[in-house]
Amino acid sequence: MPLIHYTACPVCQSAEIDPALQAVDHTVSHESFAIWQCRQCTLRFTQDVPDAASIGAYYRSENYISHSNTSRVS
Numbered sequence: 001m002p003l004i005h006y007t008a009c010p011v012c013q014s015a016e017i018d019p020a021l022q023a024v025d026h027t028v029s030h031e032s033f034a035i036w037q038c039r040q041c042t043l044r045f046t047q048d049v050p051d052a053a054s055i056g057a058y059y060r061s062e063n064y065i066s067h068s069n070t071s072r073v074s
């Protein structure tokens with residue numbers, strides 16, 4: 001399953017994001033995952049999450065569409 005690796009805050013789009021803590025999923029996968037925090041809005045979010053579980057993935061794909069629709073000046 002592909003993972004979402006955030007390079008910007010999913011909420012405010014700031015690139016000032018840092019690892020905040022490491023958590024372990026004791027219930028399902030027993031894998032550890034990283035919680036990152038945004039310096040701008042203090043949001044904490046899970047880094048490298050499966051994309052199906054992520055609202056951020058949907059948000060990012062909408063961003064991608066709006067960027068690709070940018071009209072050219074020639």
Ligand SMILES: [Zn+2]
Nearest residue numbers: 009012038041
């Ligand atoms: Zn933010």
